Amino acid sequence: MKHIGIILNGVTGRMGTNQHLVRSILAIRDQGGVLLPDGSRLIPDPILTGRNANKLADLAKAHGVTRFTTDLDAALADPYHEIFFDASITHHRIPFLERAIAAGKHVYCEKPTATEYAEALRIAEVAEKAGVKNGTVQDKLWLPGIRKLQLLKEQGFFGKILSVRGEFGYWVFTGEHEGQPIQRPSWNYRSEDGGGMIIDMHCHWRYVIDNLFGNVTRVFCKAATHIPERFDESGKPYDCTADDSAYAIFETDTGVTCQFNSSWNVRVRRDDLLTMQVDGTEGSAIVGLRKCWAQHQSVTPRPVWNPDIDSPIDYYANWTEVPDQLHFDNAFKIQWEMFLKHVASDAPFKWTLREGAKGVQLAELSIKSHEQGRWMDVPAS
Numbered sequence: 001m002k003h004i005g006i007i008l009n010g011v012t013g014r015m016g017t018n019q020h021l022v023r024s025i026l027a028i029r030d031q032g033g034v035l036l037p038d039g040s041r042l043i044p045d046p047i048l049t050g051r052n053a054n055k056l057a058d059l060a061k062a063h064g065v066t067r068f069t070t071d072l073d074a075a076l077a078d079p080y081h082e083i084f085f086d087a088s089i090t091h092h093r094i095p096f097l098e099r100a101i102a103a104g105k106h107v108y109c110e111k112p113t114a115t116e117y118a119e120a121l122r123i124a125e126v127a128e129k130a131g132v133k134n135g136t137v138q139d140k141l142w143l144p145g146i147r148k149l150q151l152l153k154e155q156g157f158f159g160k161i162l163s164v165r166g167e168f169g170y171w172v173f174t175g176e177h178e179g180q181p182i183q184r185p186s187w188n189y190r191s192e193d194g195g196g197m198i199i200d201m202h203c204h205w206r207y208v209i210d211n212l213f214g215n216v217t218r219v220f221c222k223a224a225t226h227i228p229e230r231f232d233e234s235g236k237p238y239d240c241t242a243d244d245s246a247y248a249i250f251e252t253d254t255g256v257t258c259q260f261n262s263s264w265n266v267r268v269r270r271d272d273l274l275t276m277q278v279d280g281t282e283g284s285a286i287v288g289l290r291k292c293w294a295q296h297q298s299v300t301p302r303p304v305w306n307p308d309i310d311s312p313i314d315y316y317a318n319w320t321e322v323p324d325q326l327h328f329d330n331a332f333k334i335q336w337e338m339f340l341k342h343v344a345s346d347a348p349f350k351w352t353l354r355e356g357a358k359g360v361q362l363a364e365l366s367i368k369s370h371e372q373g374r375w376m377d378v379p380a381s
């Protein structure tokens, strides 16, 4: 059994606390670590770092973590800490990663890795040159719904996949009405703080599309800031300077056309907060976060257009839910386990900073497409 010191930076926030500290690192620690090829177990030993000692102390206490500090340099100087992880707000990511790489740490971080492609690529190169192992969170790939979709695809269920329609989003309260508080941090709606729907979500759509449907080759995007003013955590009004919705079409090198609507200003009447409808010549599927429903060609109903009568067909019938064949672990935890094995035993790990940079590239080109009102090529990188 071996312990590995991991610096968890910026984990007092939503993602850091829930997904990375509690549901990944502590869950891995509590299950007795990860199994390495030599039969030994690697146990993560976190130290929490951040700016606010009180917040860190509260978080540590709440979850039985013994080590925390506001002195990041001291944590970085300690060779026991082999991995640095960052879940702070996007704008701080690159400087933190640079410090960690300079200290010889392996680095892993939330997406997006930067708000500009050049910077995202640069930090990937800095890590590669330094010879440290590196990774970017690409959690959606391990969502149960997406893994079920992957199974259908691998078994040839779809025939030739034609198109994908992604619907993502929900209503994020503005903070304007008492009793309906905001449920996402306000920095997400200010571009000067690294916020914006495109930079947030097109990073995800990039790796989802590249890994499942084909490499993205072109993008057309229309962005909007539908709600110009929101209220922050202290109840103060602020101007929304970032896009809160994006309507995009992505072309791929396989010919599959993918269309994604992403919005914080929609009320949900669909199966989940993210759904993708995948249509193929032999079958279709609707994919949510955890569930997946499939309809084969053989049971596809035969609609006839007639608006003068109520539909004789229940369009929700004739879909079969793909059953849970296994226990699906938390998506972030699965990727953490892979990264730990990559660091400790050189196991392959595909989701590097360079892969993460591709997401930033797509976000940047989506914004350009919106600004210039035209299709943008996405060069292979």
Ligand SMILES: NC(=O)c1ccc[n+]([C@@H]2O[C@H](COP(=O)([O-])OP(=O)(O)OC[C@H]3O[C@@H](n4cnc5c(N)ncnc54)[C@H](O)[C@@H]3O)[C@@H](O)[C@H]2O)c1
Pocket: 009, 010, 011, 012, 013, 014, 015, 016, 049, 050, 051, 087, 088, 089, 090, 092, 110, 111, 112, 137, 139, 185, 187, 200
């Ligand atoms: N993978 C996903 O699905 C997903 C989902 C949401 C957010 N994210 C990403 O995770 C990151 C955090 O988002 P969030 O929603 O948790 O935000 P958040 O505002 O809840 O948390 C941000 C964290 O950063 C910390 N922080 C801010 N400035 C800092 C500084 N100077 N030094 C150290 N810490 C600092 C805050 O104290 C807090 O702990 C963002 O980059 C976001 O894009 C990823």
